[in-house]
Amino acid sequence: MSIEVPQEDLCSIERLNHDQSAAFRCIMNTIDRRESGVFFVDGPGGAGKTFLYRAIIADLRSKGHIVLVTASSGIAATLLPGGRTAHSRFKIPINAEPSSTCNTSKQSDLAKLIRQTTAIIWDEAPMTNKETMKSLDRTLRDILENNNPFGGKVMVMGGDFRQVLPVVPKGSKSQMISASIVKSHLWAFTKILHLRQNMRSLNDRDFAEYLMRIGDGIEPTICEDLVQIEVGMAIPWEGEASLHKLIEETFPNLQSHGWDASYMVERAILTPKNHDVQQLNDIVINQFPGDERILASFDEVEGDTNNLYQQEYLNSISTGGLPPHMLKVKKSAPLMLLRNIDPKAGLCNGTRLLCRGTFQNMLDKKSFSASDKTFIRKQFPVRLSFALTINK
CATH class of the missing domain: 3.40.50.300 (P-loop containing nucleotide triphosphate hydrolases)
Structure with a gap:
């Protein structure tokens, strides 16, 4: 009330x-x-x-x-x-x-x-x-x-x-x-x-109708049910150079927009797979201005007193809902929250944030179970969000 x-x-x-x-x-x-x-x-x-x-x-x-x-x-x-x-x-x-x-x-x-x-x-x-x-x-x-x-x-x-x-x-x-x-x-x-x-899409009716045809499954397809993307919307694939061209198209003049929140909130690269998200975020953060800070997680398996699991293996585990082992951040880089911390204040799983600084003593853990073992990663519950999955 x-x-x-x-x-x-x-x-x-x-x-x-x-x-x-x-x-x-x-x-x-x-x-x-x-x-x-x-x-x-x-x-x-x-x-x-x-x-x-x-x-x-x-x-x-x-x-x-x-x-x-x-x-x-x-x-x-x-x-x-x-x-x-x-x-x-x-x-x-x-x-x-x-x-x-x-x-x-x-x-x-x-x-x-x-x-x-x-x-x-x-x-x-x-x-x-x-x-x-x-x-x-x-x-x-x-x-x-x-x-x-x-x-x-x-x-x-x-x-x-x-x-x-x-x-x-x-x-x-x-x-x-x-x-x-x-x-x-x-x-x-x-x-x-x-x-x-x-x-x-009132000002672009053709594009709205194109999206509806794809969503309804009636857009003509080519081999293996692939949809033909219109020429003006596509960047031809020419190896890794095309990734850099995509980044430049999405984040033009990135070096001069380090603290520009309005610039960051209007753009992101979408892709279906977390592997591609990680690859794109790694490329963009290296181009982003400012000094980098690398925050490493502490990983363990609950009850593993005999150290059966090597740290290198635990560090290599990467799933969609888990923050990365090596989190590379820079001031004003866009981040995505990976858990619901305060929904009333808008801090939800999926909220995009700008990094204003890093502090060593603010950690959280994200856990998941594999068979009868529970894997625990102590890490800031965030990922870079220059790129993100379509589900997010």
Whole structure:
């Protein structure tokens, strides 16, 4: 109730386009009639999903209603007022099973809050495993003693199935689709609300249509299902020299923009694989002005009293969610946070930061398990972010 409603969000209701306005009315009419309902706002990136969410949130909160605003990722959550990750808000198990429930008792403060809640918003829902969604559904039905989907609450999900689906480690395409929320029994109760107008690409309609054809799988392909990139968008591959040309195109006059935050926030190189991210970041940081500082991690295996694992091997371990063993930084270099430290302040897994200095005594650890052993790396929970993966 203490969350302030931005005036610009209230005014945005009058600026909704046709599709947004239709979706807004459909959701608000369900709430006004005190009915239950499950909605999915479907639209490509740039279609104005966040704009619509903020209008709904502002309208409800201005009338004294409680709205729980969540997203599948920390970065998406920071774009919405009072946003939290769904796992954090509802205490959803990290690895949800077919019979999992959230770690929330019927007598808890969270349960009391849920009972008073008018609507729940969950952005980037297609990234979520269907078992995660079912865990929340099972919990809400129990807390609210209501057997309707999500305990009879109005649930507004949204996202774009053309983007990132649930991650299934080493999974096939069919396994990722099987883990998607469209394969959940809850999908049969969901009303789809389409946003078709790309608000970001109003001045380049051809490019917007090109992206949609790729996302819908109807763009003509060449051998091995490759999509032909338009000539004006591509740099011909001529070995490593092409990487340097790509860097120069993305970060022109890098030497003279050492402390320019506006310059850094507007650009990054995207690539599918962490290996390529590391390679590109290594090249760019060497070109970046200023004195470098190399921060080495301390790696160990929990309970390895006999030193069965050599330090060289432990230092060589590199996974997507782990900071590197040798972290090379310079003042004003862009970094990416690798864990949720303070979501309310915008410090989430995926937040991009500028390095203002380094201090030896501020360390954190990031752990993961391999078979029955736990690997521990003590290191600043950041990576360079001149380049980053498309999932981030």
